[in-house]
Amino acid sequence: MCPGAAARNYGLREMSPWMKDFLFTIRLVYRNTLAMAGIAIITCLVLVAVFAPLLAPYSPIDISLDERLSPPSASHILGTDEMGRDILSRVIYGARISIRIAVTVVTIGGAVGSILGATAGYLRGRMGSIIMRVMDMILAFPALVLCMVLAAALGPSLNNALLAIAFVQIPKYARLVHSQALSLREKQYVLAARSMAASTPWIIWHHILPGCLSPVLVLATMGMGEAILLAASLSFIGLGAQPPEPEWGAMVAMGRQYLMDHWWLATFPGLAILVVAVGFNILGDALRDILDPRLRR
Amino acid sequence: MTRMPEPLLEVRGLKKYFEIRKGFLMRTVGWVKAVDGVDLAGYPLETLGLVGESGCGKTTVGLCIARLYEMTSGKIYFQGADLTSLAGKRLRAMRRNIQIVFQDPQSSLDPRMTIKRSVGAPLAIHGLAKGRALEERVADLLRMVGLDPQHMNRYPHEFSGGQRQRIGIARALALSPKLLILDEPTSALDVSVQSQILNLLRDLQQRLRLSYLFISHDLGVVRYMSSRIAVMYLGKIVELAPSEDLFCMPLHPYTQALLSSIPSTNPAHRAMGVTLEGDIPSPANPPSGCRFHTRCTYARAECAKFEPALQDAGAGRYVACHFPLSDSR
Numbered sequence A: 001m002c003p004g005a006a007a008r009n010y011g012l013r014e015m016s017p018w019m020k021d022f023l024f025t026i027r028l029v030y031r032n033t034l035a036m037a038g039i040a041i042i043t044c045l046v047l048v049a050v051f052a053p054l055l056a057p058y059s060p061i062d063i064s065l066d067e068r069l070s071p072p073s074a075s076h077i078l079g080t081d082e083m084g085r086d087i088l089s090r091v092i093y094g095a096r097i098s099i100r101i102a103v104t105v106v107t108i109g110g111a112v113g114s115i116l117g118a119t120a121g122y123l124r125g126r127m128g129s130i131i132m133r134v135m136d137m138i139l140a141f142p143a144l145v146l147c148m149v150l151a152a153a154l155g156p157s158l159n160n161a162l163l164a165i166a167f168v169q170i171p172k173y174a175r176l177v178h179s180q181a182l183s184l185r186e187k188q189y190v191l192a193a194r195s196m197a198a199s200t201p202w203i204i205w206h207h208i209l210p211g212c213l214s215p216v217l218v219l220a221t222m223g224m225g226e227a228i229l230l231a232a233s234l235s236f237i238g239l240g241a242q243p244p245e246p247e248w249g250a251m252v253a254m255g256r257q258y259l260m261d262h263w264w265l266a267t268f269p270g271l272a273i274l275v276v277a278v279g280f281n282i283l284g285d286a287l288r289d290i291l292d293p294r295l296r297r
Numbered sequence B: 001m002t003r004m005p006e007p008l009l010e011v012r013g014l015k016k017y018f019e020i021r022k023g024f025l026m027r028t029v030g031w032v033k034a035v036d037g038v039d040l041a042g043y044p045l046e047t048l049g050l051v052g053e054s055g056c057g058k059t060t061v062g063l064c065i066a067r068l069y070e071m072t073s074g075k076i077y078f079q080g081a082d083l084t085s086l087a088g089k090r091l092r093a094m095r096r097n098i099q100i101v102f103q104d105p106q107s108s109l110d111p112r113m114t115i116k117r118s119v120g121a122p123l124a125i126h127g128l129a130k131g132r133a134l135e136e137r138v139a140d141l142l143r144m145v146g147l148d149p150q151h152m153n154r155y156p157h158e159f160s161g162g163q164r165q166r167i168g169i170a171r172a173l174a175l176s177p178k179l180l181i182l183d184e185p186t187s188a189l190d191v192s193v194q195s196q197i198l199n200l201l202r203d204l205q206q207r208l209r210l211s212y213l214f215i216s217h218d219l220g221v222v223r224y225m226s227s228r229i230a231v232m233y234l235g236k237i238v239e240l241a242p243s244e245d246l247f248c249m250p251l252h253p254y255t256q257a258l259l260s261s262i263p264s265t266n267p268a269h270r271a272m273g274v275t276l277e278g279d280i281p282s283p284a285n286p287p288s289g290c291r292f293h294t295r296c297t298y299a300r301a302e303c304a305k306f307e308p309a310l311q312d313a314g315a316g317r318y319v320a321c322h323f324p325l326s327d328s329r
Helices: A002-010 A017-031 A034-048 A087-123 A126-138 A143-154 A156-185 A190-193 A200-211 A213-236 A248-256 A264-291 B056-066 B086-096 B117-127 B131-144 B149-153 B161-173 B193-208 B221-226 B243-248 B253-260 B299-304
Strands: B009-022 B029-043 B047-051 B075-080 B096-101 B178-181 B209-215 B228-233 B236-241 B311-314 B316-317
Touching: A017 A034, A017 A264, A034 A087, A034 A264, A087 A156, A087 A200, A087 A248, A087 A264, A087 B161, A143 A156, A143 A213, A156 A200, A156 A213, A190 A200, A190 B096, A190 B117, A200 A213, A213 A248, A213 A264, A248 A264, A248 B209, B009 B056, B029 B047, B029 B056, B029 B236, B047 B056, B047 B221, B047 B316, B056 B075, B056 B096, B056 B178, B056 B209, B086 B096, B096 B161, B117 B131, B117 B149, B131 B149, B131 B161, B131 B299, B149 B316, B161 B193, B193 B209, B193 B221, B209 B221, B221 B243, B228 B243, B228 B253, B236 B253
Parallel strands: B047 B209, B047 B228, B096 B178, B178 B209
Antiparallel strands: B009 B029, B009 B075, B228 B236, B236 B316, B311 B316
């Protein structure tokens, strides 16, 4: 669809209700302190990730054994680790990895989950039941345990860990979209689409999925925090990012051995995980309230 | 009666039962016989009315003809070709010939789609036009139904009910169908808007040489629109007759009762009223024999035992009653 082209041919471009709605939502977000706090944290994260080479005082992977395990000081604000690498620089570069984790997991998990849920909800019947029962089976396992099994089976690397986490996230999206799709499929416009010979994928893509967008958005925001936590957990037990990658979870794992005498190794990456996870969660929470039609205004 | 031309649409023994499932195992415990053996024929360029109380199965008939419901049994022929067995590509191609205008203009348009996308969807789906060509075609369709093409980038909620129904009609016309199934196209609208839509439909019928199956519970509207009318009761057709004949001299007691339920401004008219008592029986457990006997003023013992078939009553009229009304009664 290209509204701009149409505007040229047929007079004034109308502001769509979704645009108005979007602007209204922005205003609600603006008035919501919690949402603003979440946005501030996530904006910081993104800026840090983008400008990491400018912000980081040192290289995140260059070893400097003379300076190993030095406490926070003027030259190394957050100290150095067991290899003499600057922790501040590593935390800064870690932001890039965190964003990669959040985006990859939510994109794969959200897309696959939404499509499966929409298909199951639209088709119902045997096919729908099979899809949803498989989703239930995945949900029956604790997320972290299933992630560990999958990540271990795929082999320890950050990409495999991300695949495992994305897989575990699929059922959440599937269930959400499934319930929404069940109500959307009864709309007359779906019947109308079928009467003009629209295929099942066409109907799911044009009518069912767009109707599920806003709850999925909320879940995706919250899911980003969870993905970062899960990835950190996997890295902590050695199934995720491998050294020397500056992944926060892996840094905490390495620093754990030195925790007694050199607290700064594990503390600062740990704090980074905490702040970012909280940021995504409170934004997700606030978005849920804002997008809930009953709680709006 | 002179023989009509080849029927455009022929429905034979159409049945549609819905399962009633209950309990943990979702076992089928019964059937709702929404449509229980309907025979109809629609001729080119005519408007065939289908009337009945709500719940009598008239919408189900429409949806079955459009192949939106899988029918339980029966055959549907369109221009002599059997639709029932079509699938895949040939069903797709056939769908272009039969389109539906739905009752509720609120729910028949996706609130997230612009009018251009909604009306253009059938063209896009069939790969008939895209880009500029599609836009031109949508503009033509909107003009045809009396809307300003400049508004094609608006969303459904920015239009009134009548305008939305026009959009629904434009969408149904996009594929240049031969038969339009109008499923209570005006019952969700204000009276003043109703007449505009009805006149638009009549006008379009002339211009585009369309045939209509007009489904409604509103007798006045059906009379205005239709050349022949079929009266449905509990999943069956009880009477089928040319419009004026049906209104002047109903043969079936149910038709008579329906007609007398029309409010009249003429006091002399009101006297002959036969009012219907009670509710329409459940289609899950229809009465034995003639389905109308429980509410029929003229019911006799036979009526509860034997089911009357739809019989030729001469002059193009058909009636399903053991004791059809006549002038003398």
